[in-house]
Amino acid sequence: MVTCWKPSENRLEEAQCTDGGPAAAPHSRFPHKALWLGLSASLLLLLVVLGLTGHLGLSQLRSQIVRISVHDQTGALINQSAVVDQKNDLVTFTVTSPANQTSTVLFDINHGLICYKPVYQDGCFLRQMEQSDYDNVQSLLHEQTHQSHFLLSGNETRRQTEFLGVLPASQVEASLLEEPLQALCHDRSVHWTRRAEGPGKQRLVYFCIDICFPSNICVSVCFYYLPE
Structure with a gap:
């Protein structure tokens, strides 16, 4: 038996309380409330962690970096990287020249364009994708889930050169392009190009970009301006 004091109008009156009686009931509910609050907080934290983990997992599945190494014609090792976005059908190459300058080549499969x-240079250059471009880039879109680094054999690698002529009066506004291309070229002028046989002796090649694919194909894409 526990002695309790009950206030009255003029004095404190002694009352008898027993364990488990009505007077102890309000205090017994507090541990249960604290327990439920703790469980709720733990469950909320678990859901947040699972959500973040799932989001990161989906992001890694959607985009992956693939590295491509190949020996050039002098025997020096060249390293390139490609960001493969399977969800949006995008492959973005990062190409570093021997002078340690980095260029970007974006294959937008959905819209059939290469940028x-x-x-x-102070511009971006567009051209329509051809069947050979689709074939080359498919090796990255489908094989990248099995391998993240490709070391190409110098003896087995096929090399070819493509010439692209910059069309006169072909400048377009970057704001009119689709989102992947717009984000890449938002601060530059954009020009259309087309495949050409070669610049000829009277024209100068302004720059070339080498791109290597996991299918043991390396393409040197060279640009020059077509006459007006």
Whole structure:
């Protein structure tokens, strides 16, 4: 038996309380409330962690960096990287020249376009994708889930050169392009190009970009301006 004091109008009156009686009931509910609050907070924290983990997992599945190494014709090792975005059908190459200058080449499969952004030029250059371009880039879109680094054999690598002529009066506003291309070239002028046989002796090649694919194909894309 526990002695309790109950206030009255003029004095404190002694009352008898027993364990488990009505007077102790309000205090017994507090541990239960604290327990439920703790469980709720733990559950909320678990849901947040699972949500973040799932988001990061989906991001890694959607985009992955693939590295490509190949020996050039002098025997020096060249390293390139490509960001493969399977969800949006995008492959973005980062190409570093021997002078340590980095250019970007974006393959937008959904819109059938290739965008070249050379570091040593003040413009972007567009062209329509052809069947050979689709074939080359598919090796990255589908094989990148099995391998993240490709070391190409110098003896087995096929090399070819493509010439692209910059069309006169072909400048377009970057704001009119689709989002992947717009984000890449928002601070540059954009020009259309087309495949050409070669610049000829009277024209100068302004720059070239080498791109290597996991299918043991390396393409040197060279640009020059077509006559007006």
